[in-house]
Amino acid sequence: MDLQNVAAIATKLHPYERIVLPLLKQQNELSAISKTAKMQEIEVMRALQWLENKGIITINTEKKKVISLDQNGSRYQKEGLPEKKFLKALTDSFKGLNIITKKAKLSREEVNACLGLLKSKGSIEIKKEEGVSVKITEKGKKSLAEQTPEEQFLNLSFPLLLDEIKDVKIKLAFEELQKRKNLLNIEEQKTVTVTLTEGGKKFAAMDLGGEVVNRITAGMLKSGSWKEKQFRAYDVEINVPKTYGGKKHFTNEAVEYIKRIWLDMGFQEMTGNFVQSAFWDLDALFVPQDHPAREMQDTFYLDGKAKLPDVWKKVKEVHEAGGTTGSKGWGYVFSQKEAEQILLRTHTTVLSAQTIAKLKKEDLPAKFFAVGKVFRNEALDWKHLFEFYQVEGIVIDPQANLQHLKGYLREFYKKMGFPDVRMRPGYFPYTSPSLEVDVFHPVKKEWVELGGAGIFRPEVVQPLLGFDCPVLAWGQGMARIITEYWKITDIRDLYKNDLKQIREMKAWLK
């Protein structure tokens, strides 16, 4: 540490450090320092740690065991150990235990301990007929006159550092007494001592100057008194406590981003109900009434019967024999009851059907999109949700064709961050041709399926719109995009609403 540095560091000293540092010339032990400084030990400790970080001191922490007397310990110190009292109550002839106990003023428990201990030392003799009786031996009499190591130990002054016991006999006595109930307390005591480093010594000798200022106050600024003040330099490199602002839910950030892409491409947003009739969700999209997807296990159904819009009759004709579309239809008798069922929408394509039904010839060409929740009857687990987002787009344009569909899809996915798009034949009941859309995953280096697309069948468009017109359509889930961005592996974490997770999640930076 050179002197120049010393000066710079001096300006950074916290008021605590300024108090503690000069004291270190005389004192080097934490409790002593805090006494002199009239500060709490924790405050002194913080100051010492900062000083150590600056290389001014080194802190040595020593852990020591401190022995103090517990309630029985203090008593025995005054009254003597129970075994001594027991011995004193004995005579050369056998005496009943009760009498001895009374005479020695001991508890039953203490007496039992004494019997074992004194027997093993050969100080007493025990007879067991008509109750227990005891007499003292010659050896016992002799020991009465001596001070045992246990007594020597008890006569030391407490509290006492364990390391200070040097005598082996006394150490053994300590170990023996330690086992007894409520006799000794052993605590670990930390002793913190400080040594000034070579550079630190210069520091401690320095005049640190007068008052320094932490905060700039409004008063100082008003009066101009700041001009005379010396402002402490902060340690700007240390960590500070966390703070959080308000925040949108992270899935909404992704939703807004996707919506922005559509809006930029000139699409209008479609919105609509979650609760729909089977008619709009399925029949209007030419999904056959016996399609497996309509079964109970996949779709959430609700009680009641929906009112059908007038167009249902046209849709019925198309299902049955193609109506005027030129299609053969499904060749069954359309069930109105099936169409009237109420359900939670299974796809946002239901909004496309409703949108098409509202359009007139003069509205074309038109483009629409939706980003919305859809529902599947599934139990929650790490890869299944019963409600999730779907993204949907349609282009209703008399001139549209398959090449346009490919063009729109490539543009959309490019904006989503997937420049390489591949289209394969696929199948959906409401489109022909149907496409599966794969994107080349830039990290995994492989094709992954991301969505479906196609041109709506005339059986869908004609009854709803009133005439046939190409309608390009595509849809995809959003879960993959969201979970990959935030590295979420359990899909339930999307809606767990753990406030810590929401607070700390990084922003959607696309």
Added chain:
Amino acid sequence: MPTVTLNKDIFERLVGKKLSFEQLKDRISMLGTDLEKIEGNEIHVEIFPNRPDMLSEQGFARAFSSFIGVNTGLRKYNIQASQYKVLIDASVQQVRPYTACAVVKNVELDEERIREIIQIQEKLHGTYGRNRKKCAIGVYPLEKITFPITYKADLPEKIVFQPLDGEKKMTGKEILTSHKTGKEFAHLLQSYEKYPFFIDAQKEILSMPPIINSENVGRVTAQTKDLFIECSGFDFPTLSTCLNIIVTALADMGGNIYAVELSYGKETKKTPNLTPSSMRLDPKYVNKMLGLMLSEKEIASLLQKMGFGYEQGIVLIPAYRADILHQTDLVEDIAIAYGYEHFPEEIPEVATIGQEAPLEIFSRKIREILVGFTLLEVQNYHLLMRECLVDKMNKNEEPVSLKNSVGDHDHLRNSLLPSLLKTVSENQHNEYPQNIFELGRIFHKNVKMETGIEEKEHLGVILCHEKTDFTEIRQILDGFMRSLGLICSVKESSDPSFLAGRVGKIIVESKEIGVIGEIHPQILEKWGITMPVVGMEVDVEKLMN
């Protein structure tokens, strides 16, 4: 979706060409099937539900061979005349009115082949046959049958035979209650008074469709060479197509197809009928949909790659194709033959104006304002358990329930406050303050709606920390309304979810738009929340107007 497992060697023999795995992978995907995986010599392919004809190795190879140009165009299958007859009794009309039948002879059967045939049958049952409801298929050893066969219905107690894998003779009713397959498909017959069955001239029962064959006459073994096949159901064209899919696969195995005469009272039909159906195709429509300039000749050759025939504007559709409803389906097959990868991409210059939905714009603004008040947005499910909406809120309005939820979440929420209380109750290990909001739908019964259910966009806000109180939530409300340029007032009211005397209606322009107050400690206790909570809920649509 169903899958077909192809053995690469057999598949190559059927296709008539060897391809590398890479080529196979690419071509299978571009044919409109989904390559699931390749394991050793086995190729697993997912078949889309519109192509039941590709559910057999034979059918798949047939389509694939055309597609890669080895054997294109309409396949010819001969049907030989025969004396085989099936009489359809009027009694089946009420239960399962139609059947379509065929005989296929000289099929070289071994255990492997039998398994293949059973697989085709099972896959067709599971998909095109809608679990036997729409179409059930029976296959029998021809030598055990004495023609003519009768298809009729009778009371279940009177139908007695030993079912396949059954140990003894059983009545129709017993089969449905105690036989494994019988129990599985019992729901298809149970509600009928009479059950259908096939019986031959010797009064031997062949089967009771759509449930089970008889052990005596309905078990195909490696010794079987000639087969009788029937499909039963409700729609004759469906049965006929299904039968065609099976017999053409069997013919591709080397079998010879024989016709069976079906006598429906006065009307007589002959099946299988493998005459291609025809559909007019407008080349202009093709080119318009695909954005191409294909000549008629090119169209014809593309159609041939997909197994169709083409004669002067008319497309001949193989009798096993179940998916051609409209010429758009032909356009799709032409596109597949042309190759999806070969279509250029184009974004037409069509000027349209982007427009975000007004409610969405408004919601986005609300989010921004509340984030400015350092609130955190949460997003809960629209589905909740009933107790969260009723008992735990001290409410008695019955929320909208779902009929068939497989999970615990089986009611649509009627308020956002339960969702928000749930959130804070689950976040008690996290740092306070927990000041949160949610924008989302709530649901109420309303007979005026098309579905009987009204949906509304609501905003819910909850403040939860040691020192929160009515003043704090009221400050948020006022600040929020000021940002929207609205003046609002609060009028004292009562609500069982809130503490009496600390709850009010939110009024804007003399319209009630929501509620604000301190959540009742009793409610907090029910949610296990040990921190004070204040909150408000507002109807966003009313606010926007």
